[in-house]
Amino acid sequence: MIQPDQISQSNTSLPTPDQMILKWAEERPNDVYLKQIINRQFVEFTYAEVADKALKFVSVLKKLGAQPGDKVALISKNCAEWFICDLAMMLGNFISVPIFPTAGEETIEYCITHSESKILIAGKLDDSTATQSVLSKLTNVTSISLPYDSAPSCNHNFSLLISEAEPATERPIHSDEDMMSLVYTSGTSGLPKGAILTYGGFNWSVKQLIDHVGIEPNDRLFSYLPLAHITERVYVFGTSAMGGVVTAFPESLDTFIEDVKMHTPTIFISVPRLWTLFQQRIQDKLPQAKLNLLLKVPFVNSLIKKKIATGLGLHQARVLGCGSAPVSPALLEWYHSVGLNITEAWGMTESFAYSTLNYPFREDKIGSVGKPGPGIDIKIAEDEEILVHTQGMFSGYYKNDIASQDSFGSEGWLHTGDIGYVDEDGYLFIQGRKKDTFKTAKGKFVAPVPIEKKLFEYSRVEMMCLIGLGLPAPILLVVPHDFPNFDRQRYERTTHKVIEKINASLESHSQIQGVLMIKDPWSIENGILTPTLKIKRHVLEQKYHEVGHNWPKDQLVVWEE
Numbered sequence: 001m002i003q004p005d006q007i008s009q010s011n012t013s014l015p016t017p018d019q020m021i022l023k024w025a026e027e028r029p030n031d032v033y034l035k036q037i038i039n040r041q042f043v044e045f046t047y048a049e050v051a052d053k054a055l056k057f058v059s060v061l062k063k064l065g066a067q068p069g070d071k072v073a074l075i076s077k078n079c080a081e082w083f084i085c086d087l088a089m090m091l092g093n094f095i096s097v098p099i100f101p102t103a104g105e106e107t108i109e110y111c112i113t114h115s116e117s118k119i120l121i122a123g124k125l126d127d128s129t130a131t132q133s134v135l136s137k138l139t140n141v142t143s144i145s146l147p148y149d150s151a152p153s154c155n156h157n158f159s160l161l162i163s164e165a166e167p168a169t170e171r172p173i174h175s176d177e178d179m180m181s182l183v184y185t186s187g188t189s190g191l192p193k194g195a196i197l198t199y200g201g202f203n204w205s206v207k208q209l210i211d212h213v214g215i216e217p218n219d220r221l222f223s224y225l226p227l228a229h230i231t232e233r234v235y236v237f238g239t240s241a242m243g244g245v246v247t248a249f250p251e252s253l254d255t256f257i258e259d260v261k262m263h264t265p266t267i268f269i270s271v272p273r274l275w276t277l278f279q280q281r282i283q284d285k286l287p288q289a290k291l292n293l294l295l296k297v298p299f300v301n302s303l304i305k306k307k308i309a310t311g312l313g314l315h316q317a318r319v320l321g322c323g324s325a326p327v328s329p330a331l332l333e334w335y336h337s338v339g340l341n342i343t344e345a346w347g348m349t350e351s352f353a354y355s356t357l358n359y360p361f362r363e364d365k366i367g368s369v370g371k372p373g374p375g376i377d378i379k380i381a382e383d384e385e386i387l388v389h390t391q392g393m394f395s396g397y398y399k400n401d402i403a404s405q406d407s408f409g410s411e412g413w414l415h416t417g418d419i420g421y422v423d424e425d426g427y428l429f430i431q432g433r434k435k436d437t438f439k440t441a442k443g444k445f446v447a448p449v450p451i452e453k454k455l456f457e458y459s460r461v462e463m464m465c466l467i468g469l470g471l472p473a474p475i476l477l478v479v480p481h482d483f484p485n486f487d488r489q490r491y492e493r494t495t496h497k498v499i500e501k502i503n504a505s506l507e508s509h510s511q512i513q514g515v516l517m518i519k520d521p522w523s524i525e526n527g528i529l530t531p532t533l534k535i536k537r538h539v540l541e542q543k544y545h546e547v548g549h550n551w552p553k554d555q556l557v558v559w560e561e
Contacts, residue, residue, distance in 0.1 A: 014203040016174050017241035018090035024244045025051035034080040035248040037259050045080055055167035057088035064142050068093035071115045075099040075131055076123025078223045078249050081146045085121055093172035096181045098228035100531035102524040105130040111184050128152035176200025182398055183230055185349050194398035195349045205352035205392035206238035208375050215243040222265040224250050229532050231324055231353040235269050260313030267319045272327035273533040280481055305339035321345055325534045326449055328456030329367035336363055344369050350414055352392040356428050368427035386420050387413040436537055438469040444509035446474055458498045463522055467541045471548040473513035477540055479521050492557050514551045519560040
């Protein structure tokens, strides 16, 4: 049992996650905090058990040679032990370095060596080959495997180490300026940069979020987006620890929907790619024409909406969220039509993912990323770049003073790299990334994101990307949705209609010259998507430059062979 005099001390202006877990362990020791699905059953961890395991792991890390201030890397898919390890690093005053579980060998090695991590914790992975290869090279790094069959072979076993350890008794004193974590941005170009995240910035951002959205007694969270990403770390880990909210973890991607149904979360955060896949799954079973007809019948309307929400395990959700990449307004409008109101939010690693959100949800503001949250100031620079000022700001990039200086203006505003505008009601609309805007061979600039958003409204595609840097005219790369009984000729006819419609609304230099139907889906594994499922536009620009440069005259659609 955690004794009251053992609760962490802090110089921070707000309580820290490790403080709060010790508080919950004292006040609610037998309440379930974490629920891990294993073999289709929940394995439950109470607050007292989580605190005990975290404190024992502090002793383990110290015994393995970790000193306060040392970096400890963690690579794993989301699981209960991820939370426990993160809390242990705070309780031991170590600095966590989360790495995306889908990262390749080069990225894993870079994050460990650049951060100077002395220990690597490795857990649930779809493929442990890259991690295993890095460990074979970095023999000076001590490795610990979490209790999952998919974890790589390591020097030590988490469960065994914990079973032999005594809980740590020392409690660190954190200050607002202390480094809590080094989060490496997944980035759509170049090497990842290690954003320095402080306790003060993290605590403030989580508290603002909790105060704005609110926590209710029976709230339930579901953690599956990578915890190496700041959104999941703040919105789910932070909220769960600070607010004392029970949190469940999926067993696998194959059982994902069933896992959500088992837990029926009340707060559920996802990304555009997954919301799109959920929509397509529904439309494959219930074609849009039939759905439209059923929604027009008053009594049937409510039944259909309930069936759709229940089918996704979201029938008890009171807050649905979407962020981390641009989303089509048409997708959010479709979900609204079936009774699911999705709050779009926007932020960056550098602002702890908390900047704007469309909450409370307003249907008439779909297409915006919402208003600045409490405590957030936003302004638009002369070149239309969005600038942010907040207490929840990162402290710069680790060992990269030039990039750190470039991020802040002379008055301390964060330069986001996004361009956009604010409407008369204070809602922010993002029009793309400054560096996504490309110049065609005609010398005219094209902003691809607004065009892509329009295209998503008119068509069903898996993914798309408009490219055109140095090309005679833009070309559209499309990953077609895998329909049952796919009819290529019919799809081409639809494509012709869609492009004709979109081109009619564009200036001549922005009009789409051709559409390349991509053979193989884009993925993290083939290097086209980042770990947060953003498209690496520059990679596609390079790969298909010659195709665009030599586009066949008078042919709109080409299928990649």
